[in-house]
Amino acid sequence: MQHLMHCNTSTGVKHLLRSLNTPLLGKSRLFSATEDSADLVVIGSGPGGYVAAIKAAQLGLRTVCVEKNKTLGGTCLNVGCIPSKALLNNSFMYYQAKSTDFASRGIDVGELKLNLPKMMEQKSNAVNSLTSGVAHLFKKNKVTHIEGHGTIASKNEVVIQNEGGKERKIQTKHILIATGSEVTPFKGIEIDEETFISSTGALSLKSVPDRMIVIGGGVIGVELGSVWQRLGSKVTAIEYLPNIGGAGIDLDVSIESVKDGKSNTNVGISLDQRGRVPVNERFETIVPNIHAIGDCIHGPMLAHKAEDEGILCVEGITGQAVHLDYNCVPSVIYTHPEVAWIGKTEEQLKAANIAFKIGKFPLAANSRAKTNADADGFIKVLGDKKTDRILGVHLLGSGAGELVNEAALAMEYGAACEDVARVCHAHPTVSEALREASMAASIGTAINF
Numbered sequence: 001m002q003h004l005m006h007c008n009t010s011t012g013v014k015h016l017l018r019s020l021n022t023p024l025l026g027k028s029r030l031f032s033a034t035e036d037s038a039d040l041v042v043i044g045s046g047p048g049g050y051v052a053a054i055k056a057a058q059l060g061l062r063t064v065c066v067e068k069n070k071t072l073g074g075t076c077l078n079v080g081c082i083p084s085k086a087l088l089n090n091s092f093m094y095y096q097a098k099s100t101d102f103a104s105r106g107i108d109v110g111e112l113k114l115n116l117p118k119m120m121e122q123k124s125n126a127v128n129s130l131t132s133g134v135a136h137l138f139k140k141n142k143v144t145h146i147e148g149h150g151t152i153a154s155k156n157e158v159v160i161q162n163e164g165g166k167e168r169k170i171q172t173k174h175i176l177i178a179t180g181s182e183v184t185p186f187k188g189i190e191i192d193e194e195t196f197i198s199s200t201g202a203l204s205l206k207s208v209p210d211r212m213i214v215i216g217g218g219v220i221g222v223e224l225g226s227v228w229q230r231l232g233s234k235v236t237a238i239e240y241l242p243n244i245g246g247a248g249i250d251l252d253v254s255i256e257s258v259k260d261g262k263s264n265t266n267v268g269i270s271l272d273q274r275g276r277v278p279v280n281e282r283f284e285t286i287v288p289n290i291h292a293i294g295d296c297i298h299g300p301m302l303a304h305k306a307e308d309e310g311i312l313c314v315e316g317i318t319g320q321a322v323h324l325d326y327n328c329v330p331s332v333i334y335t336h337p338e339v340a341w342i343g344k345t346e347e348q349l350k351a352a353n354i355a356f357k358i359g360k361f362p363l364a365a366n367s368r369a370k371t372n373a374d375a376d377g378f379i380k381v382l383g384d385k386k387t388d389r390i391l392g393v394h395l396l397g398s399g400a401g402e403l404v405n406e407a408a409l410a411m412e413y414g415a416a417c418e419d420v421a422r423v424c425h426a427h428p429t430v431s432e433a434l435r436e437a438s439m440a441a442s443i444g445t446a447i448n449f
Helices: 047-058 074-079 081-098 116-141 219-230 303-317 346-351 367-371 400-412 417-421 432-443
Strands: 002-005 021-024 037-043 063-066 148-154 157-161 167-177 196-198 211-215 234-238 290-292 331-333 338-343 356-362 378-384 390-397
Touching: 037 047, 037 148, 047 063, 047 074, 047 116, 047 303, 063 157, 074 081, 074 116, 081 116, 081 219, 148 167, 167 303, 211 219, 219 234, 219 331, 331 400, 338 400, 346 356, 346 390, 356 432, 367 432, 378 417, 378 432, 390 400, 390 432, 400 417, 400 432, 417 432
Parallel strands: 002 196, 002 211, 037 063, 037 167, 167 290, 211 234
Antiparallel strands: 021 148, 148 157, 157 167, 331 338, 338 390, 356 378, 378 390
């Protein structure tokens, strides 16, 4: 039996704020002696860090991105979002073929055999393609990429040490901390990647375990548990909180604390009680030219949230306005059916004493979902009872992770339920269900249900 230790937490901040040692990005592209200075040094090459570095270069800043690992992309590209989605997709196809699903569609597959090494190879190919793509974008945009382990020596200096122990110093006007997240250890349990495995280890198992216990019922636990259950493992999820999944998962639940962070910093940056770097609305720390984004600051630990923060932070450095509405950041669980949501829940609106109305539409009444024989789920739209403005959208069903982006666009522009209801949607598409739910929220009834 293998135990998947699910805990996607806080961050390289632990390493960052021990004398401000920080993981930095990429393969060495050496400066000449006169080039050991920059306008911006980005520490970390995950979705937040690499996007910020590219945007900074596009805005004319001399940009350095440092990464201690061999490949770019951080946790998301290498051992997180991307490889997990490859396995989720392929394991679901295998599950469909193995179950009665294909047969019910008139597809007889005959003898079915799982080739796990080949499945892992496809996952790795996707990862390698995307990480090399980031390296290409760095070259295209003239982002200098240095491989090594970095320390913030002062507010204007980053010291980078390579594997051989050689150090080099970069003088910089601005520093951006984008160190991402890491697995939090469980007290009394040693992760050996054999019996007790991390989420990283669960992406590269050599065989399908007979049984698996997933400790933690958040996004990562549910998704990776789904992969191995589909491939034949008997999976049990253990969750301390009363709900599996739900609107609170993986937002702030697993933040790792860092003891004595304040005394170990060189520039006066300390962590908050939840192990995060405090920043203001422009992503500035207590030291104004040192910024932080992504998992190491407040808010949901999501790759797309970090990307937005990276772009806005860099725009702020160049004097532009900075604003991010965290209420319009979508979340997705890539199980089957998928779960997605944006904005407020009914419980949150009730707690805030906001009068709201509800529009629901089942996918069983959607023509495209029916033709796909994949009609489990529904869409729920929450609208302000007085103004009709969309306050939240919650989706359960195939393709929910795509549909939630239409809801995000509507909410970002302050749309009313009626606005979405009056947009002509192509037929037959699953997105028509969002229109119908918006119609039901706006006027009390849908057309096709």
